[in-house]
Amino acid sequence: MRDSDTPIRVVGVIPAHLSSIRLPRKILLEIYGVPMIEHVRRRALMCEALDGVYVATCDQEIAETVDASGGEVIMTADTHMNGTSRVAEAVESVDCTHVILLQGDEPL
Template sequence: MKTAIVIPARYASTRYPGKPLAELRQKDGSAKSLIRMTWEAAQTVAGNHAIHVATDDDRIAEHARGFGASVLMTSTEAKNGTERCAETLDRIDADLIVNLQGDAPLTPPWFVEALIARMAEDREAAVATPVLRCDAHTYEMFVEDRREGRVGGTTAVFDRKGHGLYFSKEVIPYIDPGKRPDPIPVFHHVGVYAYRPDALRAYVEWPEGELERREGLEQLRFLENRATVACVEVEARGRVFWELNNPADIPRIEAVLGA
């Protein structure tokens, strides 16, 4: 399938204003912006894919063009990255649109490649998104965030066919602290999506859902309208994955980068 990778980026994040332009120290001591690191991660996905930064902010657009990115300007009306991706449909030629959100520079290329492969074989799926089984360290980071009152990563539960049942900012399913099983049955939802164009067109026609609004999770609009979201289990292959949701996540990610 002809695939376009779109990196939605907005400046006015509620939890972290200016997040796409936040700089992270690299192993060599230099610094790169979050949006540049995400664009470079997109370059490593196998296949000849078009890559675009979609933004409504001139500061982000100017910065992205400065490091060589294709930029598609979008309106200020988009409520989330999925709506922003939908705004680009009339300017790209693709059978599949991948939303590689700009706050996940540690996303390995095989996560995206797994979504593309799943969408080629699962005709029921309107959308595909990766899930990663939590190891003990990642699970403890989830629990620590909730303990400290931070809204951090997202968890997912899905049926036997791998189709999503629910996504939450809470840690689900519940685990009795005194009876933690091995392996841990909690899956970290990775904020990357592959959509069929028709799914994106439908998405912007649906009103914001109650669950979507309460959780602040855009993908719940698909579930609330009975669209099938394929949860694709991926493996970290020894790499630590974490999104940049809060300023507190910067040192976590810099530690992974070896800075």
């Protein structure tokens, strides 16, 4: 339970990986010259309610793409079966009281 004196800190975490089955590497596909993951990250940054936006990934190529755009990346294990478990691992290192899982393959 949160102490009432502790300020609320809400972060958004975008789980991302390259092993999409139906559309391989979709998270890095470009839309108008910008990778899909970067579109999602930029939209999340527009939300004033979020105190931070992070991309959680096990793939170096995604990390480099996000880093090149000035984004914050949290490297995770490559054993996750879903985005929820990836986000759960990632937020262990983030100072926050609430987490919003943002879908990395839904840029619009």
